[in-house]
Amino acid sequence: MPPGPWAAPTSTLTQRPWPMDEETYMDLDLYLDPWAAQDHPALPWSSVFSPVGPYGAYIPNPSNPGTAFNSYPVEAKEKSGSLSPVDLSFLTDELTQENKDQNVIRSKHEPEENPKTQSQQSQLSPSGQGVGPSLNCSGSSNSQSHLHPDDANAVQCSPEKPISNSLPLASITPMTPMTPVSECCGIVPELQNIVCTINLACKLDLREIALRAKNTEYNPQRFSAVIMRIREPRTTALIFSSGKIVCTGAKSEEQSRLAARKFARVVQKLGFPARFLDFKIHNMVGSCDVGFPIRLEGLVLAHQQFCSYEPELFPGLIYRMVKPRVVVLIFVSGKVVLAGAKKRSEIYEAFENIYSILKVFKKG
Amino acid sequence: MPGGGRCPDCDSTELVEDSHYSQSQLVCSDCGCVVTEGVLTTTFSDEGNLREVTYSRSTGENEQVSRSQQRGLRRVRDICRVLQLPSTFEDTAVAYYQQAYRHSGMRAARLQKKEVLVGCCVLITCRQHNWPLTMGTICTLLYADLDVFSGTYMQIVKLLGLDVPSLCLAELVKTYCSSFKLFQASPSVPAKYVEEKEKLLSRTLQLVELADETWLVTGRHPLPVITAASFLAWQSLQPSHRLRCSLAQFCKLANIDLPHPASSRLQELLGVLLRMAEQLAWLQVLKLDKRSVVKYIGDLLQHRHTLVRTAFRDGTAEMETQEKERQGQGEEVENSSLGLSQGKRPASPALLLPPCMLKPPKRICSTPAISTVTGDENISDSEIEQYLRTPQEVRDFQRAQAAGQAATSVPNPP
Numbered sequence: 070m071p072p073g074p075w076a077a078p079t080s081t082l083t084q085r086p087w088p089m090d091e092e093t094y095m096d097l098d099l100y101l102d103p104w105a106a107q108d109h110p111a112l113p114w115s116s117v118f119s120p121v122g123p124y125g126a127y128i129p130n131p132s133n134p135g136t137a138f139n140s141y142p143v144e145a146k147e148k149s150g151s152l153s154p155v156d157l158s159f160l161t162d163e164l165t166q167e168n169k170d171q172n173v174i175r176s177k178h179e180p181e182e183n184p185k186t187q188s189q190q191s192q193l194s195p196s197g198q199g200v201g202p203s204l205n206c207s208g209s210s211n212s213q214s215h216l217h218p219d220d221a222n223a224v225q226c227s228p229e230k231p232i233s234n235s236l237p238l239a240s241i242t243p244m245t246p247m248t249p250v251s252e253c254c255g256i257v258p259e260l261q262n263i264v265c266t267i268n269l270a271c272k273l274d275l276r277e278i279a280l281r282a283k284n285t286e287y288n289p290q291r292f293s294a295v296i297m298r299i300r301e302p303r304t305t306a307l308i309f310s311s312g313k314i315v316c317t318g319a320k321s322e323e324q325s326r327l328a329a330r331k332f333a334r335v336v337q338k339l340g341f342p343a344r345f346l347d348f349k350i351h352n353m354v355g356s357c358d359v360g361f362p363i364r365l366e367g368l369v370l371a372h373q374q375f376c377s378y379e380p381e382l383f384p385g386l387i388y389r390m391v392k393p394r395v396v397v398l399i400f401v402s403g404k405v406v407l408a409g410a411k412k413r414s415e416i417y418e419a420f421e422n423i424y425s426i427l428k429v430f431k432k433g
Numbered sequence: 434m435p436g437g438g439r440c441p442d443c444d445s446t447e448l449v450e451d452s453h454y455s456q457s458q459l460v461c462s463d464c465g466c467v468v469t470e471g472v473l474t475t476t477f478s479d480e481g482n483l484r485e486v487t488y489s490r491s492t493g494e495n496e497q498v499s500r501s502q503q504r505g506l507r508r509v510r511d512i513c514r515v516l517q518l519p520s521t522f523e524d525t526a527v528a529y530y531q532q533a534y535r536h537s538g539m540r541a542a543r544l545q546k547k548e549v550l551v552g553c554c555v556l557i558t559c560r561q562h563n564w565p566l567t568m569g570t571i572c573t574l575l576y577a578d579l580d581v582f583s584g585t586y587m588q589i590v591k592l593l594g595l596d597v598p599s600l601c602l603a604e605l606v607k608t609y610c611s612s613f614k615l616f617q618a619s620p621s622v623p624a625k626y627v628e629e630k631e632k633l634l635s636r637t638l639q640l641v642e643l644a645d646e647t648w649l650v651t652g653r654h655p656l657p658v659i660t661a662a663s664f665l666a667w668q669s670l671q672p673s674h675r676l677r678c679s680l681a682q683f684c685k686l687a688n689i690d691l692p693h694p695a696s697s698r699l700q701e702l703l704g705v706l707l708r709m710a711e712q713l714a715w716l717q718v719l720k721l722d723k724r725s726v727v728k729y730i731g732d733l734l735q736h737r738h739t740l741v742r743t744a745f746r747d748g749t750a751e752m753e754t755q756e757k758e759r760q761g762q763g764e765e766v767e768n769s770s771l772g773l774s775q776g777k778r779p780a781s782p783a784l785l786l787p788p789c790m791l792k793p794p795k796r797i798c799s800t801p802a803i804s805t806v807t808g809d810e811n812i813s814d815s816e817i818e819q820y821l822r823t824p825q826e827v828r829d830f831q832r833a834q835a836a837g838q839a840a841t842s843v844p845n846p847p
């Protein structure tokens with residue numbers, strides 16, 4: 070997926086130029102009425118919207134401008150830390166409309182589904198149209214996800230909306246091949262473990278680190294590295310005397326990066342000239358439940374070249390997927406573990422593939 | 434000059450190899466006596482006696498093969514002979530060993546691993562010919578650990594890119610049951626416990642098939658299921674005398690080891706049989722329990738296909754509807770609601786699912802807290818300092834360490 074041109078402004082959006090709540094409602098009311106927007110000089114983005122109307126081409130029913138936005142005031146309140154479209158004023162025309170399209174779609178979906186979580190999972194799962202994997206959101210924060218380049222998502226979402234004049238958006242975003250809607254399910258694998266490495270670029274005295282830091286284990290006869298643990302995020306690191314660190318136990322890419330930074334900071338505080346270089350994720354593990362029992366003996370007969378099933382050794386079936394290069398452990402209860410991925414998208418892609426294979430083995 | 438040879442005529446050591454019309458001869462250079470002639474191979478000095486030399490010793494094929502590989506190949510042949518495998522298996526196993534040995538990883542492996550490799554090659558050969566050899570048997574023969582064996586086995590299958598079929602359950606039943614010592618009366622086996630092999634075999638096979646159909650075999654070690662099934666089969670053939678005998682006693686009688694999971698497999702199988710018995714009208718009134726159902730195993734097996742269909746609901750369809758309901762309502766669907774939906778019968782048809790799905794989950798899988806971590810947050814100094822020892826603590830720790838080391842190094846008083 071090509072990174073969208075709007076990948077850059079992400080950091081600036083974390084500072085919200087507009088306050089939330091009361092003023093937002095006032096602003097929403099104002100821009101619901103196109104003429105009020107023009108009259109109100111305080112709104113900086115009135116110039117952006119006046120030629121097209123508040124939401125431009127996205128009003129499904131011109132006579133009922135409220136329908137698309139009914140949920141908006143409600144959503145704006147519920148989404149703590151999320152951006153209202155008001156904040157996107159400094160972006161160009163194209164970008165704001167793209168994002169509003171996403172926001173409007175999202176707001177349309179959310180009332181229909183379980184509103185319990187604001188996480189990506191809730192955003193990903195409901196419509197079951199391949200929205201999830203394609204969003205490619207590395208962050209779980211809403212603010213980031215709004216802005217993440219997701220051309221295909223926007224393209225896919227737009228046909229669902231009962232408007233014909235979403236074409237301007239379609240022409241902007243290139244079409245990327247997506248998995249067909251029928252194969253996708255509402256299940257999203259949950260990340261359980263991420264392994265990453267960093268380089269501190271300085272030699273370390275392991276004995277001194279083990280002496281002066283509380284949360285460490287060091288047994289040079291058994292293993293030539295210090296084992297250090299931190300509580301938040303709950304992770305473990307292996308610190309080698311060459312200055313390289315292996316960090317395990319995080320449940321997301323950002324947490325892994327934060328944990329690695331904390332370990333580097335601990336070493337720094339101990340007096341070593343540590344830097345934070347070459348952060349790289351080497352392994353990601355995810356798991357989920359397909360919900361139905363699986364005949365492992367049948368599966369190994371059908372896909373012999375990929376499967377390894379030895380009940381005498383291990384109760385699960387080991388499926389070595391070639392593309393993406395991920396190892397999948399499949400159990401009779403329907404629980405699936407995916408490991409060996411370098412990116413989150415690989416886990417999702419592997420699960421899509423394995424789900425389509427497992428569906429064949431569902432009885433009845 | 435060839436070593437060790439002496440001319441039989443003049444007893445000189447000056448023997449020269451010479452060829453006479455392209456036939457190599459050993460000739461004494463003093464008296465001209467021909468010591469040896471016309472022998473194609475002169476590998477051994479006592480070839481003067483024109484003794485036969487075996488092909489493998491004369492061709493030098495073993496000179497190219499390292500001693501450890503030779504030892505391994507010999508081990509492969511020995512294991513095949515101990516297991517009384519057909520001779521074709523021997524050659525295939527030897528070929529696999531040689532193939533494996535060509536990889537540097539295997540050549541440089543420890544002796545323990547090479548020993549285990551022998552077992553792996555034999556196992557793969559047996560599997561490919563549907564010969565029911567279990568890993569447990571091989572490990573016992575090699576005095577090897579199952580962990581080491583499993584690691585080497587997985588590695589070699591991947592390395593050689595082999596397609597190894599699954600263990601054939603029917604063949605395993607036949608081999609395993611044939612090893613029982615129950616078919617003839619003996620001092621340890623009273624007459625009432627003796628059973629006919631064919632009857633026991635056929636009933637055990639039916640019970641194992643039933644277990645396979647009702648999800649008791651998938652993902653589990655096959656042998657304990659067969660132990661439990663053969664025990665039930667044996668009991669049901671003469672229940673009046675044998676109901677008193679327990680699984681452990683049965684194993685001792687039959688002279689086999691009791692695998693640990695066999696008792697839980699037995700309970701699961703009895704549970705399945707009880708559910709099936711509820712579908713037969715004349716058994717419903719009897720209100721059977723896990724002991725009394727054994728008497729009617731014959732009848733149940735006779736109608737097993739119909740009974741399984743009626744006794745169990747399709748678990749897969751149920752799981753799907755449960756899944757959808759859970760997603761829609763956001764709460765767990767209770768089993769009682771499904772039970773009530775069945776109506777009159779107090780015990781609704783059970784779900785046909787693997788036992789691991791029927792048991793309640795051990796821990797509630799809570800949805801993880803939504804973290805809004807960006808990875809670039811500020812790390813406060815206080816947070817890092819909580820992990821560091823104060824200078825006083827460092828001194829105390831060092832003192833404690835020194836004291837500990839001194840204590841361990843103090844020599845015992847004489």
